[in-house]
Amino acid sequence: MTNKIITRFAPSPTGLLHIGSARTALFVYLFTRQNNGKYILRMEDTDKERSKPENEKEILESLKWLGLEHDEFIRQSDNLDYHKECLKKLIDNNLAYFSKEEIIKEGDRAEVIRFRNPGKKIAFKDLIHGEIVFDTTELGDFVIAKDLDTPIFHLANVADDIKSGVTHVIRGEDHISNTPRQILLFEALGALTIPIYAHIPLILDSDRAKLSKRKHGAFVWISEYRKNGYLPEAMNNYLALLGWSPQAANNNEAGTDDEILFMEELLKRFDISKVQKKSAIFDLEKLNWLNREYIKRQPQSEKIKELINRCPARVRELPLYSDDKLSLAVPLLVERINNYGELSDILGRGDFDFFFTTPHPNKELLRGGTFLRQTLDLIKETPNENFADPEELKKTLWGFATEKGRGEVLWPMRVALTGQAKSPDPFTVASILGKEETIKRLTHAEQILL
RNA sequence: GGCCCUAUCGUCUAACGGUUAGGACGCCGGCUUUUCAAGCCGUUAAUCCGGGUUCGAUUCCCGGUAGGGUCACCA
Numbered sequence: 001m002t003n004k005i006i007t008r009f010a011p012s013p014t015g016l017l018h019i020g021s022a023r024t025a026l027f028v029y030l031f032t033r034q035n036n037g038k039y040i041l042r043m044e045d046t047d048k049e050r051s052k053p054e055n056e057k058e059i060l061e062s063l064k065w066l067g068l069e070h071d072e073f074i075r076q077s078d079n080l081d082y083h084k085e086c087l088k089k090l091i092d093n094n095l096a097y098f099s100k101e102e103i104i105k106e107g108d109r110a111e112v113i114r115f116r117n118p119g120k121k122i123a124f125k126d127l128i129h130g131e132i133v134f135d136t137t138e139l140g141d142f143v144i145a146k147d148l149d150t151p152i153f154h155l156a157n158v159a160d161d162i163k164s165g166v167t168h169v170i171r172g173e174d175h176i177s178n179t180p181r182q183i184l185l186f187e188a189l190g191a192l193t194i195p196i197y198a199h200i201p202l203i204l205d206s207d208r209a210k211l212s213k214r215k216h217g218a219f220v221w222i223s224e225y226r227k228n229g230y231l232p233e234a235m236n237n238y239l240a241l242l243g244w245s246p247q248a249a250n251n252n253e254a255g256t257d258d259e260i261l262f263m264e265e266l267l268k269r270f271d272i273s274k275v276q277k278k279s280a281i282f283d284l285e286k287l288n289w290l291n292r293e294y295i296k297r298q299p300q301s302e303k304i305k306e307l308i309n310r311c312p313a314r315v316r317e318l319p320l321y322s323d324d325k326l327s328l329a330v331p332l333l334v335e336r337i338n339n340y341g342e343l344s345d346i347l348g349r350g351d352f353d354f355f356f357t358t359p360h361p362n363k364e365l366l367r368g369g370t371f372l373r374q375t376l377d378l379i380k381e382t383p384n385e386n387f388a389d390p391e392e393l394k395k396t397l398w399g400f401a402t403e404k405g406r407g408e409v410l411w412p413m414r415v416a417l418t419g420q421a422k423s424p425d426p427f428t429v430a431s432i433l434g435k436e437e438t439i440k441r442l443t444h445a446e447q448i449l450l
Numbered sequence: 451g452g453c454c455c456u457a458u459c460g461u462c463u464a465a466c467g468g469u470u471a472g473g474a475c476g477c478c479g480g481c482u483u484u485u486c487a488a489g490c491c492g493u494u495a496a497u498c499c500g501g502g503u504u505c506g507a508u509u510c511c512c513g514g515u516a517g518g519g520u521c522a523c524c525a
Contacts, residue, residue, distance in 0.1 A: 012525045047524055101523075112523050129455070138453070143523055153525050177454055177520040201456080201518090208517060238462095247464045247473065257464090257473050276456095276463080279518060283461050286475045335488045401484085410484040422486040 005037030007168045008161070009070070012044040013056040016221040019211060019282065020172060020203040022066060023239040027200055028170045029068040030240075030270040040164055041070035045077050046156045062222040066232045067263065072164075076156050079163060083151040086159045086189055087113060087144070095188045096144060113145040115154075115185065122180040127168075127198035128275050134180035142181055154178065158185040161195060169195045170272070173202050173279070198272055201243055201279040211282055219284075229306065229340025230287070233262060234294040238287045240266050243276040260293055288338035295334060303330050306340045312348045318356035320437070328432045329355055332424045351420075355432060359419025361445055369412035369449050371404055376442040379435070387435050390427040397427075416445030 009028045011021055032039040041063070045051040063070070090096035091113070099114040119137035126132055144155040151159070161169065176199045186194045205211050211220050219225075225235055237260065246256050246269050261269065295303070304327045311326060329352060337343055346352065353359075366372075378397055386392040401409040414426040417438065423429065430438045 010525085014525070044525060050524070103523095105523085108523055132454075134454070139521085146523055150523090152523065157525080172519095173455070174519055175525090178525090180454095199455085204518075206461085210518085241462065241474085243462085245463050245473090259462095259474055278456055280463090281461060283475070286462065289475055332487080336486085405484090407484045412484090414484065420485090424487075425483080425485085 005032065005035045005168060006040065006164060006166050007032045007037055007170060008040040008042050008164065008166050009068075010042040010044050010076075010157070010160075010171070011059050012047070013052055013059060014047060014050040016055055016223055017059045017062040019220055019222060019225075019239070022062065022222045022235075023203065023242060024170065024172055024200050025063060025068050026066070026236055026239050027198075027244075027270075027272060027275065030266055031168065031170060031198075031272050033267055034270065037167075038071045040072045040074065040166070042160060042164075043073075043075045043077075044153075044157070045075055046151060046153070058223055062226065065226050066222070066236055074160075074164070076160060079156070079160055080149065080151075082163055083145075083156050083159050084148050086155065086162075087148050087151065090115070090144075090188055093188075097141075099141070099143075109146050111147070112143050113147065114141040115144045115181075115188070117141050117181075117184065122183050124179060124183060124194075124197055126176075127170075127196060127273055128201075129176075129199060129277060132176065132179070134177075136180045136184060139181055144185070154182055154185060158182050158189065158191075162186070162189060162191050166195050167193070168198065170198045170200065173199045175199060198275075201276060203242060204279050204281050206281055208279075208281065225339075227341070229310070229343065230291050231294045231298070234287070234291040236263060236266070237261055237294070238290050240270065241286075241290075242280045242282070244270065244274060245276075248274045260290065291339050292337075295337070295340075300330065303334050307333060307343055310340055310343045310347075312344055315347050315353065315356060318353060320358070321356040325355060325432065332428065354418040354420065354423070354429075358437075358441060358444065359417075361415045361419040361448065363448055365415050365419075365421060366412050366445055366449060367415075369416070369445060371400075371409045372412050372416065372442060372446050372449070374400065374404075375409060375413050376439065376446065379430070379438055379442060382435070384435055387431050387438075390425075390431040393431055394427045412445070413442070416442050 007028050009021075009025045011017065011025075017025075029039060031037075043051075043056055043059075045056070087096065091098075094116065096113055096115050098111050101108065101110060101112055103110060117136060117139055121133060121135050123131060123133045142154070143152060145151040160166075179197060179199075183194055203211050222235070226232075240261065241259060246259060246261060246265075248271070256269070307330055308323055308326060315321060333343060333346060333352065336346060375397065378400060382393065382396045386396060397409070397413075410426055414423060414429070415421075417426055417429045417433065418424075433441070
């Protein structure tokens with residue numbers, strides 16, 4: 001016998017990967033890797049009607065995206081023979097029995113298999129909650145299978161854990177009340193050891209209700225964050241912070257106030273026994289903040305790639321569009337977004353069209369443009385190479401602008417270049433546009449004022 | 451309703467029984483900036499209530515209240 005730690009994450013392909021489940025998966029992953037254990041991903045697909053292969057695919061993809069790689073993959077349905085064996089054993093030992101039933105709803109069977117509940121007190125230690133005691137008498141003889149070939153949740157779940165030698169069951173708190181009857185089954189099946197439990201609190205919405213699809217749309221599924229251009233690292237980081245804190249020194253020196261923690265750091269600092277007992281409210285603002293921090297830390301080339309991929313066709317068709325020019329605008333765009341999905345919004349809205357098409361600023365917005373002429377002259381005298389760097393460009397005009405009043409000089413210049421009341425600064429814009437286009441636009445603005 | 455779990459700023463959270471109750475996000479304010487965004491600095495804000503135990507409770511115990519979970523031939 002080994003004492004290797006074996007864990008499992010057991011999603012059901014009746015739905016996609018919920019944000020709360022993803023956090024559970026993350027905690028399972030962290031705990032297992034910290035202990036050099038084996039992490040089994042088990043698809044709980046015994047509900048044939050509601051399990052969908054496309055859901056399974058999506059769950060797998062989401063987990064992969066998050067980087068939570070498993071060591072072993074099984075489907076609950078692969079263990080059907082073993083489930084049957086367990087059921088027979090229980091029946092042979094008079095620990096379960098076929099029971100005649102009243103048909104209450106559609107799909108009910110006239111006969112099911114019930115567990116003969118010994119009706120006793122069950123106590124178990126939970127890594128997060130401490131000792132929990134239940135009196136199982138009130139549970140009665142619960143159903144464990146529809147027939148020998150159709151086990152349901154409790155039986156299948158316990159049988160699989162026994163078969164895989166699972167040592168630690170880490171799952172959502174909604175399973176806490178399932179635990180006593182599952183322990184009863186472990187005992188009835190003669191399991192050598194019963195796993196150690198850790199029940200992770202739930203994730204709630206701002207109304208303290210369970211994060212539900214009905215109220216929050218697709219934003220309860222991990223795949224949606226992926227689609228919207230959140231980074232998996234940010235997602236993991238945020239999920240880890242929800243219910244656990246790096247401030248809690250797991251022994252003495254692992255504590256830190258720093259909340260931006262890559263997987264490597266999480267692995268070093270995470271401590272499952274320090275996970276909060278209380279359910280946490282999901283806070284998109286903080287996720288957004290973290291995501292921005294992670295975007296900032298990405299290499300420029302990654303940002304450019306995302307940007308080019310997400311640039312709407314309409315923008316690509318603008319007369320002055322080029323991938324190179326879009327790349328130059330990356331820093332400007334990236335500081336305005338929480339996630340890459342917003343990039344398409346910003347570009348789609350036309351906020352940055354001025355880079356790719358000549359604007360026609362209205363007279364009003366140009367505010368008289370008193371110094372446009374002189375600005376234009378200074379621009380014309382500026383050597384081409386100064387346009388490569390906004391700071392250099394700024395030097396050539398700053399003195400003049402300061403002398404005449406910065407607002408007086410710079411506002412009309414910026415409007416001439418962008419046509420907008422709000423935009424990035426004129427030097428950065430001019431630098432991206434280049435000398436020729438800058439001159440063209442300033443000249444154009446002058447004509448408008450005439 | 452029964453059973454179970456939980457309770458520190460708006461939110462996420464820290465605090466061997468002794469701290470001016472700390473940090474982060476957001477909010478608000480200021481600085482910087484021609485505008486916007488970003489950046490920098492700062493402010494505001496919490497121990498659910500009532501009893502114990504103790505020299506001393508955020509911390510331990512009990513009760514209340516509130517919130518959540520669960521009571522399927524789903525998982």
